[in-house]
Amino acid sequence: MLRNLLVLTALLFSFQTLAVETWKIASLDWKPYTGESLPEGGIGIVILRAALRAEGIDLVVEFYPWTRAIQKARDPAYAGLYPAWDEEILAGFLKSPVLFKSPVGFVEPRSRPLVWTKLEDLKGKTIGVVQDYGNTLEFMALIKSGVIKTEVVVSDLFNVRKVAAGRIDGAFIDLNNLSYLLKNDAKDVAHKVQANRKVIDTKDLLLAINAKFKNKNAFSILQRGISKIHPDKIINDYKKKYMK
Structure with a gap:
């Protein structure tokens, strides 16, 4: 009986460690930063994904026309709208740290x-x-x-x-x-x-964080993630690889 309990506990622990948090965002076709047809979703997506990956978070991106993207990003299931300028942080959204300029x-x-x-x-x-x-x-x-x-x-x-x-x-x-x-x-x-x-x-480019998003630590998570990556290097590497 004890052996079975230990095995069950180990399995539950392994499932928990395998579970990865996922953020979903709404974006637009804004090349070379974002775009469904771009390699890896574009330079901006590569930067955001790297920052989140540094904090153990996966990223799912959905692309829409800009006005539609704003509407979708208000849904609590979305972490926010990306990329956005300061002036595009509308009611219901919060500024993230700067991802690139x-x-x-x-x-x-x-x-x-x-x-x-x-x-x-x-x-x-x-x-x-x-x-x-x-x-x-x-x-x-x-x-x-x-x-x-x-x-x-x-x-x-x-x-x-x-x-x-x-x-x-x-x-x-x-x-x-x-x-x-x-x-x-x-x-x-x-x-x-x-x-x-x-x-x-x-202009500073940000994630417009959905104020209704379930993870209320989104700002600090991104802040830590960005501090662990090098956006300028990511941009240069992307250009060398895909924009010769």
């Missing part, structure tokens, strides 16, 4: 570059933005006040094509995303558009 600016026609010193100089121009993107606080304030006129689309790729077709004067975009698009999805119009010479800002 990215520069933002404008894509413009090569034949008609945007000339500006401060964002107010763009008055009278029509700038493309993606629905529900946070952009920057200053830029969004100028939109709200009517200084900057915008047209809203559902993806960065649409904006690049609208700029190339001369339908808008420029578009707000992550510059690494633009570089990827011009070498891949939008390479047919790469001769017509370019990145504006000025960088608007360098």
Whole structure:
């Protein structure tokens, strides 16, 4: 009897040690950072997965259009929305520690570059933005006040094509995303558009943690995990392996 109890206890212990916590997140097609068709889900996913793996947690990623991803990430079954800028941490979400950084600016026609010193100089121009993107606080304030006129689309790729077709004067975009698009999805119009010479800002990329997520230690878990990895090295290794 005692021997059977010991065997049962050992089996239960082994099952417990094999059980691994899993986080599910909602993401979007935002190359090269995230995308269902990208190797390993993209650079951003590789970074987040490495941080969680360092803490013994598996990651499941579901890809949706951005607005749909925001809706899905509110479900308590999801750890959150990723990646997100500071300005995209909406009610019901909490900021995670910074996972990586990215520069933002404008894509413009090569034949008609945007000339500006401060964002107010763009008055009278029509700038493309993606629905529900946070952009920057200053830029969004100028939109709200009517200084900057915008047209809203559902993806960065649409904006690049609208700029190339001369339908808008420029578009707000992550510059690494633009570089990827011009070498891949939008390479047919790469001769017509370019990145504006000025960088608007360098943005922190975070996991927008679902406030209803069951693991209330998500922030500290990510903080520990990030401290154990080297995001810059992960990015460089990914580029060497997949983006030659």
